[in-house]
Amino acid sequence: MRKRKYSILTKVGIFYLLFTLLSFLVTAIILHSEATKHMDNILEERLKQREHWVKILIERRPERVNKKDYATVTPVATIPKAFKPVYKDTVLLHHETGRKEVHRKRINYVTVKDQHYRIEVIKSATELYRFKDDVYEIILPVFIVLALVIILINYLLSGYLFAPFKYILRQMASFNLTRKQSFRQRTTSTTEFYHLQQLFEAMQKRIVNDYEQLKSYTENMSHELQTPLTIMQNKAEHLLSDETLSQQQAEKIKIIYDEVMQLSRLGSLLNLITKIGNEEFTDVKEAYTKPILEQHIQSISDFAANRYIEIKTTLSADHAFKIDTGLLDILIRNLLKNAVSYANSDSVIYIETTSSAFIISNEGPELEFDAATIFNRFTKGKNSKSLGLGLAIVKQICQIGKLNISYQRTNGRHVFSIEEKTFD
Incomplete structure (x- = not known):
């Protein structure tokens, strides 16, 4: 599963909300603790005052002591040693409201006129718990309101604050070496975005300059190589037509001629790989595979027939790739040529296109190398006369065209499958 992506402002907002929530919780705990201490002190003072008035009543009006609903006085014989006042919470019926409420009780022992008393005084603690x-x-509610405000501000400001950044990203995404385009800077007061624009513009200029130099070098090298190769090829052909040559001389010249042709093909293929890598094929559109396949099958049918190879097709008229048609032509030609070249004689090549996939398979011997390297450049069997670049070109075209190509060996057949990449 792909990890979900979030914008910077969203992440900052989330972290700020978490920090704010933590701050609010800490503040609430502190306030709750301080409020509890404060209310405990108030209740303690009020209970002490009531106890004091009870002591006065015991001294002056003892007959009225137990008539008070907030006090209970009981004569005792002795007072427990080292006794300290005890506070307890209890639920009692409130004499005014008639409802059961939480009360705070203070229990203490006093001595009045040589008589010991156990005094219980109570005070309603409902206000404390309510507070x-x-x-x-x-x-x-304050946190909820603040969270909503932060989310709203994040939504409203994301478009405004990050407009220059999104503009830079669009410029990066649309950058193409083959187009002569200059980076158009956008006015921004954000230092980071300004520096990012400056950095991208400098990198763009450096990349374009390196590309132009490499392109010029490649074209010059290709031209300079092709000229002597063409001369060598023509001379070799001329010598081969000379009837005065001996058999041994003709065979040696033929070897030279084949190597020159091989070198010429290698230069052309490497030049093609460079052009593909530089993304010089930019005519991207919906390219249907059926007509291109039929054209190449017809072109290679004689070569296949000479090796008693039959080509069977199941082609969908709707199958297409969104790719430059020139690249698709090269891709199909290389795959078909690879299948015919390495298929067993007197076998069948199957080509199938569905609404989403292109599959080509041929019977053939086991690979002489690791299957994982089949798309690497110059990968080939020991006795193969191939340059080992055909499938490397196919792989490179698939990468540029955002296509997935896979290889597997199934029931004695080499199977290549191409599908468009899917993005989650």
Whole structure:
């Protein structure tokens, strides 16, 4: 599964939201803790005050002590040693509201006029718990509003802030060595985008300059090589037509002639590979494979017939690749030539096109090299007279045309399959 991609602003927004959420949580915890301490202190002071008034009532009006709904006084014989006031929360019926509410209770022992008493005083703690709940009830809506604002700002500003960056990306995507185009800078006040434009413009100029130099060198080299090769080829042909040559001399001249032809073909193929690599084939359109296949099958039919090879086809009229027609012509010609050249004599070559795939297969001996290197340049069998460039050219064309090519050996057949790349 491909990892999902996010824009920089979205990532920044997500990190900011997470940081804000963490900050809000920490703030809420601190506020909750401080609010609890503050309310505990208030309740403690109020309970102490009530206990103080109870002590006064015990001294002055003891008969009214237990008539107070907030206090319970019980005479005891002794006071526990090292006793400290105890606070407890309990649920009681509130005398005013008539509802059960949380109350805070203070239990203490006092001595009044040589008599020991156990005093319990209570105070409603509902406000404390309500206040503690209010902390989260306030924090949560504020965070939600802030999150929505951040998302909205991210959506509105992404188009404006990143417009120069997206423009640079479009310029990069449309850059083509074969087109004489200059980089049109876009005015931006963002330092990073300005530097990115400067860097891309400098790289573009350097790449174009290197390309022009390499192209000029390749063309000059090809021309300079072809001239002596043509002269050598013509001289060899002239010598071969000389009837005064002995058999041995004719055979040696024939070897020279074959090597010259091989070298000439090698130069042409390497020049073709360079042109393909430089993306000089730019007439990209919907190219249907059926007419091109039929044309090349007809051209190679005599060669196949001499080796008793039959070519069977199942062609779809709708099958097409979005590619330069010149490149598609080279691709099909090389695959068909490869199949006929390496097929067993008296065998069948199958060619099939469906709505999405192009498949060609032929019977043939096992490979003499690793199948993983079949598309590498100069990969060939030990006794092969091939240059080992045909399938390398096919692979390069597929890469430029965004096509997937695969090879497998199945039931004694070499199977090549080409499909358009799919993007998730």
